Amino acid sequence: MEMMNELLEKYFRGETSLHEEKELKKYFSGGNVASGHEIYRALFEEFDLELKDKAQVPFKKVLQKQQKPKRIWFQTFAYTGIAATLFLLLWIQLPNATESFAVIHGNRIDNTEFANRYAGKRFTKVTEMLAKSMKPMASFNKVRKGIDPLQNVSDVRNKMDELKDKLQFNK
Amino acid sequence: MKKIMTLVAVFLMVATTQAQTLQSLFDKYHNDERFEFVSVGKGMMNMANLFGGHAKNNNEMMSKMKSIKILTLNAEGASPLMKSVINELDKIVEKGNFETAVETRDKGERVNIYYRFTGNNDADMLIVTKEKGELSLIWITGKMTKEEMMHTFSMNGEILKSLG
Numbered sequence: 001m002e003m004m005n006e007l008l009e010k011y012f013r014g015e016t017s018l019h020e021e022k023e024l025k026k027y028f029s030g031g032n033v034a035s036g037h038e039i040y041r042a043l044f045e046e047f048d049l050e051l052k053d054k055a056q057v058p059f060k061k062v063l064q065k066q067q068k069p070k071r072i073w074f075q076t077f078a079y080t081g082i083a084a085t086l087f088l089l090l091w092i093q094l095p096n097a098t099e100s101f102a103v104i105h106g107n108r109i110d111n112t113e114f115a116n117r118y119a120g121k122r123f124t125k126v127t128e129m130l131a132k133s134m135k136p137m138a139s140f141n142k143v144r145k146g147i148d149p150l151q152n153v154s155d156v157r158n159k160m161d162e163l164k165d166k167l168q169f170n171k
Numbered sequence: 172m173k174k175i176m177t178l179v180a181v182f183l184m185v186a187t188t189q190a191q192t193l194q195s196l197f198d199k200y201h202n203d204e205r206f207e208f209v210s211v212g213k214g215m216m217n218m219a220n221l222f223g224g225h226a227k228n229n230n231e232m233m234s235k236m237k238s239i240k241i242l243t244l245n246a247e248g249a250s251p252l253m254k255s256v257i258n259e260l261d262k263i264v265e266k267g268n269f270e271t272a273v274e275t276r277d278k279g280e281r282v283n284i285y286y287r288f289t290g291n292n293d294a295d296m297l298i299v300t301k302e303k304g305e306l307s308l309i310w311i312t313g314k315m316t317k318e319e320m321m322h323t324f325s326m327n328g329e330i331l332k333s334l335g
Contacts, residue, residue, distance in 0.1 A: 099212020099238070106204035118209045122241050122309060126282060126298055133277035 001034050008040065193263055193297065193310060196256075197240055205252060207243040236313040243307045253306060260299065260308070269297060272320070279303055286320055296320050 007024055010016045016024070027033065028044035100112040109115075201208035213236065246253045263269075269285035281301040288294050291314075298309040 099210065101210055103201055103206075103208040105207065106202060112211075115209050115211050118207075119211050119239055119241055122209075122243075122307060125307075126300055126309065129277070129280055129282050129300060129302075130273070130275065133275035133280065133282065 001036075004034070004037060008037070191259065191263060193267060193295070196259055196263055197242055197308075197310065200242055200244075200256070205244060205246065207241075207245075209239075209241045211239040213237050235315045235319065236311060238312050240310045241307065242310075243305065245305050247304060248301075256306060257301075264297070269295075272296075272317075286317065292316060294320060 004024075004027060007016065007020055010020065011024060025044055025048070028037070028041050029048065033041055100115045102109040102111070102115050102118055197208070200206045201210075244253060244256060264285055267287065269287045271283065272286050273282065273284040275282045279302060281299075283299040283301075285297040285299070286294060294313055294315050296311040296313075298307075298311075300307045300309075
């Protein structure tokens with residue numbers, strides 16, 4: 001009785017060894033439990049029952065089932081977010097950075113100013129070539145503009161003819 | 172099995188040759204050491220630079236152009252490369268539904284301007300200049316009408332306007 005009291009005190013202080021706990025279990029599961037210790041019997045029996053209880057396995061399974069979808073959902077969300085960010089960065093940044101460039105004899109030059117100047121020179125050249133070869137067209141336009149007053153002369157002549165016809169008809 | 176593979180290869184080669192476009196021509200030669208290539212993207216165009224101050228309504232023009240690509244080859248007119256490029260270009264112009272807007276020739280200098288519309292005013296303008304030892308292709312893409320295209324290369328809008 002004395003020894004069991006000591007063991008119980010030790011147990012509640014959390015200082016018992018596994019061997020001592022086994023002793024306590026053995027004592028409470030046997031038939032010789034002192035009346036002063038009867039209040040603790042239910043506690044030790046409950047521990048035994050919990051050990052035998054197999055409901056822990058389904059509980060674990062449920063936990064696993066609940067955690068997995070959560071992790072997958074989170075991962076999918078994270079990966080989608082990263083992919084979307086990368087896509088946006090590429091979409092917004094890359095075209096601006098790479099659209100204007102020059103490749104001169106195999107060497108790439110990423111310089112917008114240079115590309116602009118090069119294009120400008122080409123355009124000027126084309127404009128000059130067009131201006132030179134289209135000089136006759138410009139002369140033609142001048143001639144056409146010069147002929148325009150003659151068009152009025154023919155209109156006046158037509159009107160005079162019409163008047164003449166009318167006068168002859170009245171006679 | 173070998174026969175099938177050969178047939179597939181031949182089919183792919185034929186399909187690739189037939190599908191040559193202006194884009195593929197530029198892609199083919201833009202990294203070639205014998206060529207000079209310049210690409211100016213939308214938003215990067217400095218119209219004052221490009222048109223030497225001739226362009227009217229710079230902002231309006233800028234909003235209409237999407238990109239400018241220039242490919243230049245410096246080689247003798249009789250060289251195989253020059254001949255090959257001109258040959259490829261002619262095929263592309265012919266099969267690509269391009270129409271001729273301007274064709275000029277003056278003392279060995281040639282300027283050809285082609286254009287096409289690919290729906291919803293999406294336009295391609297191709298300017299080909301050829302002079303002694305130099306071939307230059309200027310490819311402009313944008314949303315513009317024929318009149319706007321013509322105006323792009325007019326000296327204050329006078330020369331080409333008279334044609335169109």
